[in-house]
Amino acid sequence: MKLGFLGATEGGRIGKWPIIILAGMVIAVVAFLTYINVAFPRVKCEYAKHLKSPDTASDCYACHLKATPKVAQDWYESKHGVMLVKCFVCHGQPDGKGSVPYAVNPDVNTTCRKCHDPSIKKMEKKYGLKLECNSCHPFHQNSIHHKAYVKPVAKRKI
Amino acid sequence: MDITRREFLKYTAASSAFMAIGGPLAFAASKDQTVDHWVKGVCRFCGTGCGVMVGVKNKKVVTVKGDPNNHNAGFLCLKGALMTPIIYAKERITEPLIRKNGKLVPATWDEALNLTASKFKEAIKKYGPTSVAYYGSGQALTEETYLASKIFKAGLKCNNVEGNPRLCMASAVGGYVTTYGKDEPCGSYDDINAATCFFIIGSNTSECHPIIFKKIAARKQADPNVKVIVVDPRKTNTARIADIHVSFKPGTDLAILNAMAYVIIEEELDNYRFHSKYVNFMDNQKNKRTFEDYKKFLEDYTPEKVEKISGVPAETIRKIAKIFAESSATMSLWTMGINQRIRGVWANNLISNLHLLTGHIGKPGATPFSLTGQPNACGGVRDTGGLSHLLPAGRLIKKREHRNEMEELWGLPKDSLNPKPGYHTVALFKALGEGKIKALLILCTNPAQSLPNVNKYRKAMARKDNFIALIECFRDAETVKFADVVFPAAFWCEREGVYGCSERRYSLIGKAIDPPGKCRPTVNILVDLAVRMGVDPKLVPFKNSADVWDEWRKVARPTPYNFWGITRERLRKESGIRWPCPTEDHPGTRIRYVRGEDPNIPKDYKHKYFFYGKPDGKAVIWFRPYKGPAEAPDKDYPFVLTTGRVIDHWHTGTMTMKVPELRRSFPNAYVEINEKDAKKMGIQNGDRVLLETRRDKMVFPARVSDVCRPGLVFVPWFDVNLMINKLTKDAFDPGSKQPEFKICAVRIKKV
Structure with missing residues (x-):
């Protein structure tokens, strides 16, 4: 053989x-x-490199307003911004020393479900399990003052 | 190997992430948070009282999420979502401590309990029952407060039963009782979904009650015609969704509220049918007056006159008064900006006046609604009578028939309760400083940081000749420094108990895990202590908080505070029930004082509204004149200092400082200064600024912004190292005895 x-x-x-x-x-x-x-280093946030004092590590917005103004402004105008759901609630700490795991794309199960469990369950029932909420509901662009879901992808039918 | 579908997908995702970027993300994603079971509870923080599901794995709390069946519909604010690390903080006290040679050293339960009991017994024997006191908290369980109040009032015949709700809600109680005859709001959170105008005064709802703010914002988003009026000397985050933000000179809100009433009558926007049928007009001396007298009284408060007092343009006052009256359903919301004032009760009355004048009450969406600061102040302390002038369920110590009723319910001989109300909070700590209080039991609160003009009362607590026992969870709480004995308590979800939030809703915190070390539930500590103090064991036959709850239901049953239908079994199944709830099949009450809604009103009652707290069933519109703050700014101290919360921290920070994210978000207190003032004094962001009041001085880093109006500075009070209460004033409302935290005069200097 x-x-x-x-x-x-x-x-x-x-x-x-x-x-x-x-x-x-x-x-x-x-x-x-x-x-x-x-x-692509583990800590993508520049914070960890530049600031010596870890005291204000959670004040992400102050730095991101200069570093990534678009993202910062999107958050500020989003529902999360109006409700003051600050960066660290979903993203954790850039040095990984927080109680929430540091993640650029927060995990649906550990993070989103803390508040959005009922709606995630509803979506799961309708469309099956999706690991990404963000593709249809842009986290930082769901504005309270303007029309919700302005990102074109959200208008597409699933 | 058991892998659920979800876990499998997660591992698949994790491994593809690993393939993609070589590991780093895989670590984060694999931090597994699947749970064995969920336990229903209530959030430990503010008075919003959000339902929380506690996720337990291997007998440890691993995560929390919002309770979808409670009023918050699954949502949590950032504090609530990050609660887990507090339970496992390294600062937890896990064994009883006794102070020996100035140091707290571990002891056994017997030693600690016997020492405390002997000190209390000795004080009562030598100096009488009024020489001991209890200082409780709006964070203690309903059962704990009821029990402590019973032990002291019925067991020791001592009415020195106080609590921090005196610093937080006393003026709202005074306002409700004087206007409607009974405490607690008449509306509920359901009204938020029906209101078409929100009148928010003296409340930074966004940062102090985030989930209520979320509901208001959602309401505003659903209907763009909904109007939000925010009246606050600070332009806070709450003002972001406001149609009109009214900034005024701090302390002049009484004049503005009267001016609004003037405009409402002048423009004929009052509901004459409602107020002629259901309202009495009364002047400050409690004499009945007429509507015509009220009009005459308001002539001192024309918008033009009030513009001079408050700095608010007359046009703006007219505009907000019109929006308030013309909307189909107006809901007022207020908190400490109104309550923590030397005329807090009057300010509360004046808000109710506007509702009674326009008839914006008792309809869906139309209600005055006070927000409470603590998770169980509205419920646990106000309802169970945990203050020095109260008995359970709205009864008063000074009324003989109320005392007799309680004596019968508690199985005491007639007229055996002490008829003299005890010290209110400020007087209690003053008496402690004068050596009149020999032994004090403090439960679940941190007065060494939270009292106004705190230096004075820290001195009182530091006296060598008094004995302070503390039931506490965290060893870094400031009050621990002054304690002679510390009992380690089971925290939050380590024991079962009931919290009652702003809207009269009572929810159960289920027991999720066992307490660490030698920690015990406070109910058991109190029973054990009471028996050792010589209290009749028949008065405290409780094994756990469920037993206490059953007695509380019995005690409340004959009153309009009817809890009879809120059984423990129902609380375990349902996510919160609103009293009055007379039977087990009653769904709870959304709106009080309205026939058909409020079970206290007979179904065939002849009128729609019945304010049963008042002898003639009518609410009261009070003639309350304008009164400024106790310490207005002058040429020596030209600025106004106000204090408050930031969203990241809660109260004295003993809990929120344990969460790395929250601690680093606001590691220390700061002073917020208006940019115009800052420019004049050459102050820039981060500069060190000296704040000096007539009490003390302290240096804070500056935050320059347009949040404070010119002439006003704001400092949050969570920071133990920069304790702003050393600077605040302890003047208090003569009616409610609530101190004026919100306003004092200060001078500022760059250093």
Whole structure:
């Protein structure tokens, strides 16, 4: 019986080339992951690099107003902004020392459900489980003064 | 291996995240928070009283979420959503402590209880029952307050039973009782969904009652014709959804409210049919007067005259008065800006005046509605009679028939209760300083930070010849420094009990986990202590809070505060029930004083409204003149200092400071200054500014903004290191005895 898989020969010995290829693949994957880790550091918030005092780590808005004014303004005008549901409630702390896990995209189950469990359940019943609320209900752009759900994607029927 | 579908999907998501960015996110996403079971409870913070589901895994609380069946419909504010770390704070007290040679050292329960009991017994023997006192809290359970009040009033014959609601809600009680005859709001949160005009005065609802603000904002979003009027010297976040924000000179709101009444009558927007049938007019000396007299009284408060007093343009006063009266359903909301004043009761009366004049009462959406600051002040303390002049369920100590009624219910000999009301809070701590109080039991509150002019009362608490026992959860609470004995209490969801929120709604906090170390539920501590103090064990036959609740239902049953239908079983099943609730099949009451809604009114009663708290069934429009604050700014102290909360912190910060997110959001107090004032004095954001009042001085970092009006500065009171109450004034309302935290004169200087 001939086993072609991974180049195993008929005698059961494994040839030289498959090992080299395999090793090469492993090195490539490790190199790729290392590159990713260096290029996209764990703490994406610049805060952790620039400020020495951790005292005001939760005052995200003050810094983001300058660093990412669009995001800050979107939040300010959103329902969460009007109700003062501040950044750390969903995103945690940039140094990961908070009680909420630090996440750029907050987890639906641990974060959103704290307040929106009834509506998530309703949506689950209607459309099945979705891991992302954000794709239809933009977190920072659900304005209270203007029309809700201004992001075009939300107008699309699911 | 058991993997639920949700977990499987999460792991799949986590592993794809790992593939994508090499690990970092996978860590965050895998912090598993699936729970074994959920326990129904109520939030530990403000008086909104949001329902909370406590998620328990391996006998530990891992997360919380909003209770979908309670009034908050699943929503929580940021404090509520981040409650979990407080339970496991390293500062928890887990064993009884006794002060020996100036240091608190661990002791056994027997030692701590016996020492406390002997000190109380000794004081009563030597100096009489009025030499001991209890200082409770609007955060204690309803059962705890009822029990403590019974132990002191019935067991020790001592009426020195007070609590921090005196600092927070006493003026609202005074306002309701003088106007309607009975305490507690007539409306409910349901009114928010029906109101077409919100008149918010003296309340930063957005930061102090976030979920109520959410309801108002949602109402405003659903119907753009809904008007929101915010009357506040600070332009707070609440004003963001306001159609009109009225800024005025602090302390002149009584004049503005009278001017609004003037405009309403002048424009003929009053509801003559309503007030001629259901309202009495009364002057300050309690003489019955007529509508014509009222008109004459209001002539001193024309908008033009009030413009000079308050700084609000006459046009604006006319405008808000018209919006108030012309809307189909107006709801007024107020809190400490009205209550914490030397004429807080009058200010409360004046708001009710507007509602009685226009008939905006007793209809869906039309109601005066006071918001309460603590999770169980409205419920636990006001209803169960946990203050020095009250007996349970609205009864008064000074009324003999009320005392006799309670003596019968408690199984005491007739006329055995002490007929003399005890000290109110400020007087209590003053008496402590004068050596008149020898032993004090403090439960679940932090007076060493929360009293006004606190230096004076810290000195009183520091006296060597008095004995202070404290039932507390956290060792870093400021009052622990003054305690001779500290009992470790079970916190929040570590024992079962009932909280009552602003809208007369009582909800049960289920027991989710066991208390740590040697902590015990406060009800058991109080019973044990009472028996050792020599209180008749028949008076305190309670094994747990459920037993106390059953007695409370019995005691409240013959009164309009009817809790008979709110059984423990119902509370376990339902997410909150509003009293009056006379039978087990009664759904609870949305609107009081209205036939068909309020079960206290017979179904065949001849009129629609019945204010049964008053002898003739009529509410009262009071002639309350304008009175300024106790300490107005002058040339030596030209600024007004006001205090309040920020959304991130609650009260003295003993709980919110344990949550890393909240602590870092506002690590310390600051002084908020108007940008014009700041420019004049060359103050910039972050500069150090010295605040000096006639009591004390302190340096704060500055925050320059347009929130405060010129001439006003604001400091939050959560910070234990920058204790603003060292600067505030302890002048109080002669009626409600509530101190004027909100206004005192201050001078400021850049340092």
